[in-house]
Amino acid sequence: QQQVKQSPQSLIVQKGGIPIINCAYENTAFDYFPWYQQFPGKGPALLIAIRPDVSEKKEGRFTISFNKSAKQFSLHIMDSQPGDSATYFCAASLSSGSARQLTFGSGTQLTVLP
Amino acid sequence: GAGVSQTPSNKVTEKGKYVELRCDPISGHTALYWYRQSLGQGPEFLIYFQGTGAADDSGLPNDRFFAVRPEGSVSTLKIQRTERGDSAVYLCASSLMAPSNEQFFGPGTRLTVL
Numbered sequence: 001q002q003q004v005k006q007s008p009q010s011l012i013v014q015k016g017g018i019p020i021i022n023c024a025y026e027n028t029a030f031d032y033f034p035w036y037q038q039f040p041g042k043g044p045a046l047l048i049a050i051r052p053d054v055s056e057k058k059e060g061r062f063t064i065s066f067n068k069s070a071k072q073f074s075l076h077i078m079d080s081q082p083g084d085s086a087t088y089f090c091a092a093s094l095s096s097g098s099a100r101q102l103t104f105g106s107g108t109q110l111t112v113l114p
Numbered sequence: 115g116a117g118v119s120q121t122p123s124n125k126v127t128e129k130g131k132y133v134e135l136r137c138d139p140i141s142g143h144t145a146l147y148w149y150r151q152s153l154g155q156g157p158e159f160l161i162y163f164q165g166t167g168a169a170d171d172s173g174l175p176n177d178r179f180f181a182v183r184p185e186g187s188v189s190t191l192k193i194q195r196t197e198r199g200d201s202a203v204y205l206c207a208s209s210l211m212a213p214s215n216e217q218f219f220g221p222g223t224r225l226t227v228l
Contacts, residue, residue, distance in 0.1 A: 095215040102149075
Protein backbone atom coordinates (compact mmCIF):
# COMPACT_ATOMS: atom_id res chain seq x y z
CA GLN A 1 0.00 0.00 0.00
CA GLN A 2 2.94 2.31 0.61
CA GLN A 3 4.97 1.35 -2.45
CA VAL A 4 6.07 3.71 -5.20
CA LYS A 5 7.26 2.01 -8.38
CA GLN A 6 9.67 3.87 -10.66
CA SER A 7 10.86 3.15 -14.20
CA PRO A 8 13.12 2.91 -16.06
CA GLN A 9 16.04 1.94 -13.85
CA SER A 10 18.45 3.69 -16.21
CA LEU A 11 18.15 6.01 -19.18
CA ILE A 12 20.60 7.35 -21.74
CA VAL A 13 19.72 10.31 -23.99
CA GLN A 14 21.56 12.67 -26.26
CA LYS A 15 21.99 16.31 -25.32
CA GLY A 16 18.78 18.18 -26.16
CA GLY A 17 16.63 15.07 -25.79
CA ILE A 18 13.62 14.79 -23.47
CA PRO A 19 14.04 11.99 -20.95
CA ILE A 20 10.83 10.81 -19.30
CA ILE A 21 10.76 9.01 -15.95
CA ASN A 22 7.60 7.35 -14.73
CA CYS A 23 6.23 6.51 -11.29
CA ALA A 24 3.14 4.75 -10.01
CA TYR A 25 1.78 4.76 -6.49
CA GLU A 26 -0.73 2.66 -4.60
CA ASN A 27 -1.87 4.70 -1.62
CA THR A 28 -4.70 6.98 -2.76
CA ALA A 29 -4.28 9.07 0.39
CA PHE A 30 -0.95 10.44 -0.85
CA ASP A 31 -1.33 14.13 -1.68
CA TYR A 32 2.21 15.36 -2.27
CA PHE A 33 4.49 14.11 -5.05
CA PRO A 34 8.05 15.50 -5.28
CA TRP A 35 10.96 14.65 -7.52
CA TYR A 36 14.51 14.68 -6.22
CA GLN A 37 17.85 14.82 -8.05
CA GLN A 38 20.89 13.19 -6.50
CA PHE A 39 24.52 13.43 -7.55
CA PRO A 40 27.09 10.88 -6.33
CA GLY A 41 28.14 11.55 -2.75
CA LYS A 42 25.43 14.17 -2.21
CA GLY A 43 22.03 14.22 -0.57
CA PRO A 44 18.85 14.33 -2.68
CA ALA A 45 17.90 17.83 -3.84
CA LEU A 46 14.26 18.81 -4.33
CA LEU A 47 13.57 19.59 -8.00
CA ILE A 48 9.85 20.06 -8.35
CA ALA A 49 6.68 18.83 -6.65
CA ILE A 50 2.99 18.55 -7.47
CA ARG A 51 -0.28 18.07 -5.61
CA PRO A 52 -3.14 15.98 -7.04
CA ASP A 53 -5.42 18.95 -7.74
CA VAL A 54 -3.43 19.83 -10.88
CA SER A 55 -2.47 17.67 -13.86
CA GLU A 56 0.76 19.39 -14.80
CA LYS A 57 3.39 21.65 -13.27
CA LYS A 58 6.35 23.22 -15.01
CA GLU A 59 9.43 24.81 -13.47
CA GLY A 60 12.13 25.78 -15.90
CA ARG A 61 13.10 22.72 -17.96
CA PHE A 62 11.36 20.30 -15.58
CA THR A 63 7.71 19.28 -15.96
CA ILE A 64 5.61 16.92 -13.86
CA SER A 65 2.57 15.30 -15.44
CA PHE A 66 0.07 13.81 -13.00
CA ASN A 67 -2.73 11.33 -13.70
CA LYS A 68 -4.80 10.89 -10.54
CA SER A 69 -7.16 8.24 -11.94
CA ALA A 70 -4.24 6.07 -13.07
CA LYS A 71 -2.23 6.83 -9.92
CA GLN A 72 0.77 7.73 -12.05
CA PHE A 73 3.06 10.71 -12.44
CA SER A 74 6.07 11.42 -14.58
CA LEU A 75 9.01 13.79 -14.89
CA HIS A 76 10.00 15.29 -18.24
CA ILE A 77 13.31 17.13 -18.67
CA MET A 78 13.27 19.48 -21.65
CA ASP A 79 16.46 20.26 -23.60
CA SER A 80 18.49 17.91 -21.40
CA GLN A 81 22.12 18.78 -20.74
CA PRO A 82 25.14 16.67 -19.67
CA GLY A 83 24.93 18.43 -16.29
CA ASP A 84 21.52 16.79 -15.77
CA SER A 85 23.25 13.40 -15.54
CA ALA A 86 22.28 12.19 -12.07
CA THR A 87 19.94 9.80 -10.28
CA TYR A 88 16.33 10.92 -10.09
CA PHE A 89 13.89 9.77 -7.45
CA CYS A 90 10.15 10.18 -7.34
CA ALA A 91 8.45 10.16 -3.98
CA ALA A 92 5.02 10.43 -2.40
CA SER A 93 3.66 11.38 0.99
CA LEU A 94 0.84 12.78 3.00
CA SER A 95 1.17 16.51 3.62
CA SER A 96 -0.47 16.52 7.04
CA GLY A 97 -0.84 14.32 10.08
CA SER A 98 1.86 12.25 11.70
CA ALA A 99 2.72 10.04 8.72
CA ARG A 100 4.43 12.69 6.57
CA GLN A 101 7.47 10.67 5.64
CA LEU A 102 8.40 10.37 1.97
CA THR A 103 8.08 7.01 0.26
CA PHE A 104 10.67 6.92 -2.51
CA GLY A 105 10.88 5.07 -5.78
CA SER A 106 13.97 3.01 -6.53
CA GLY A 107 15.59 5.69 -8.69
CA THR A 108 16.49 6.27 -12.33
CA GLN A 109 20.09 6.81 -13.35
CA LEU A 110 20.05 9.36 -16.17
CA THR A 111 23.01 9.87 -18.50
CA VAL A 112 22.91 12.75 -20.98
CA LEU A 113 25.53 12.36 -23.67
CA PRO A 114 27.24 15.49 -25.04
CA GLY B 115 24.49 27.59 7.61
CA ALA B 116 21.81 27.74 4.98
CA GLY B 117 21.22 24.04 4.56
CA VAL B 118 20.94 20.84 6.56
CA SER B 119 24.31 19.71 7.87
CA GLN B 120 25.33 16.25 9.02
CA THR B 121 28.36 15.04 10.90
CA PRO B 122 30.48 13.08 10.46
CA SER B 123 30.45 12.76 6.69
CA ASN B 124 31.99 9.30 6.98
CA LYS B 125 32.09 6.87 9.87
CA VAL B 126 33.88 3.53 9.89
CA THR B 127 33.30 1.28 12.87
CA GLU B 128 33.63 -2.32 13.89
CA LYS B 129 30.79 -4.76 14.32
CA GLY B 130 29.31 -4.49 17.79
CA LYS B 131 30.34 -0.88 18.41
CA TYR B 132 28.06 2.07 19.23
CA VAL B 133 27.77 5.07 16.88
CA GLU B 134 26.11 8.46 16.95
CA LEU B 135 25.21 10.47 13.87
CA ARG B 136 24.34 14.14 14.13
CA CYS B 137 21.95 16.33 12.14
CA ASP B 138 21.62 20.13 12.20
CA PRO B 139 18.39 21.12 10.43
CA ILE B 140 17.64 24.36 8.62
CA SER B 141 16.98 27.10 11.15
CA GLY B 142 13.27 27.43 11.87
CA HIS B 143 12.32 24.02 10.50
CA THR B 144 10.26 22.22 13.12
CA ALA B 145 10.04 18.85 11.36
CA LEU B 146 13.07 16.58 11.10
CA TYR B 147 13.36 13.21 9.38
CA TRP B 148 15.94 10.44 9.29
CA TYR B 149 16.22 8.16 6.26
CA ARG B 150 18.60 5.36 5.33
CA GLN B 151 19.84 4.84 1.77
CA SER B 152 21.46 1.61 0.69
CA LEU B 153 23.58 1.48 -2.45
CA GLY B 154 21.47 1.78 -5.59
CA GLN B 155 18.22 2.29 -3.67
CA GLY B 156 15.95 5.15 -2.75
CA PRO B 157 16.00 6.52 0.80
CA GLU B 158 13.92 4.61 3.32
CA PHE B 159 12.18 6.34 6.21
CA LEU B 160 13.40 5.73 9.76
CA ILE B 161 11.89 8.33 12.11
CA TYR B 162 10.15 11.72 12.07
CA PHE B 163 10.28 14.41 14.73
CA GLN B 164 7.82 17.26 15.11
CA GLY B 165 9.53 19.55 17.60
CA THR B 166 11.14 17.51 20.37
CA GLY B 167 8.94 14.45 20.13
CA ALA B 168 9.11 11.50 17.76
CA ALA B 169 5.83 11.72 15.84
CA ASP B 170 6.48 8.51 13.92
CA ASP B 171 9.25 5.97 14.56
CA SER B 172 7.69 3.16 12.56
CA GLY B 173 10.66 2.94 10.20
CA LEU B 174 13.28 2.09 12.82
CA PRO B 175 14.34 -1.48 11.94
CA ASN B 176 14.82 -2.72 15.52
CA ASP B 177 15.54 -1.59 19.06
CA ARG B 178 19.23 -1.07 18.34
CA PHE B 179 18.26 2.18 16.63
CA PHE B 180 17.23 5.23 18.62
CA ALA B 181 17.02 8.96 17.89
CA VAL B 182 16.62 12.06 20.00
CA ARG B 183 15.96 15.75 19.46
CA PRO B 184 16.02 17.16 22.99
CA GLU B 185 15.71 20.88 22.18
CA GLY B 186 13.72 20.67 18.97
CA SER B 187 16.67 21.51 16.74
CA VAL B 188 19.72 19.22 16.50
CA SER B 189 19.01 15.50 16.33
CA THR B 190 21.20 12.49 17.01
CA LEU B 191 20.65 9.03 15.58
CA LYS B 192 22.13 6.36 17.80
CA ILE B 193 22.91 2.81 16.74
CA GLN B 194 23.89 0.21 19.32
CA ARG B 195 25.74 -3.06 18.66
CA THR B 196 26.27 -2.21 15.01
CA GLU B 197 25.99 -4.96 12.41
CA ARG B 198 27.46 -5.15 8.92
CA GLY B 199 23.94 -4.80 7.51
CA ASP B 200 23.71 -1.33 9.06
CA SER B 201 26.21 -0.06 6.50
CA ALA B 202 24.46 2.62 4.44
CA VAL B 203 24.19 6.37 3.98
CA TYR B 204 22.08 7.93 6.72
CA LEU B 205 20.26 11.02 5.50
CA CYS B 206 18.60 13.75 7.51
CA ALA B 207 15.94 16.10 6.15
CA SER B 208 14.02 19.02 7.61
CA SER B 209 10.88 20.91 6.69
CA LEU B 210 8.51 23.57 7.88
CA MET B 211 5.15 22.73 9.40
CA ALA B 212 2.21 21.66 7.28
CA PRO B 213 0.84 22.42 4.76
CA SER B 214 4.33 22.44 3.29
CA ASN B 215 6.01 19.06 3.18
CA GLU B 216 9.04 20.22 1.22
CA GLN B 217 11.84 18.23 2.77
CA PHE B 218 15.40 19.45 2.37
CA PHE B 219 18.13 16.86 2.73
CA GLY B 220 21.59 17.02 4.16
CA PRO B 221 24.62 15.41 2.48
CA GLY B 222 24.34 12.28 4.60
CA THR B 223 26.68 10.25 6.77
CA ARG B 224 28.19 7.19 5.13
CA LEU B 225 28.39 4.48 7.79
CA THR B 226 30.59 1.46 7.18
CA VAL B 227 30.52 -1.41 9.66
CA LEU B 228 33.48 -3.75 9.28
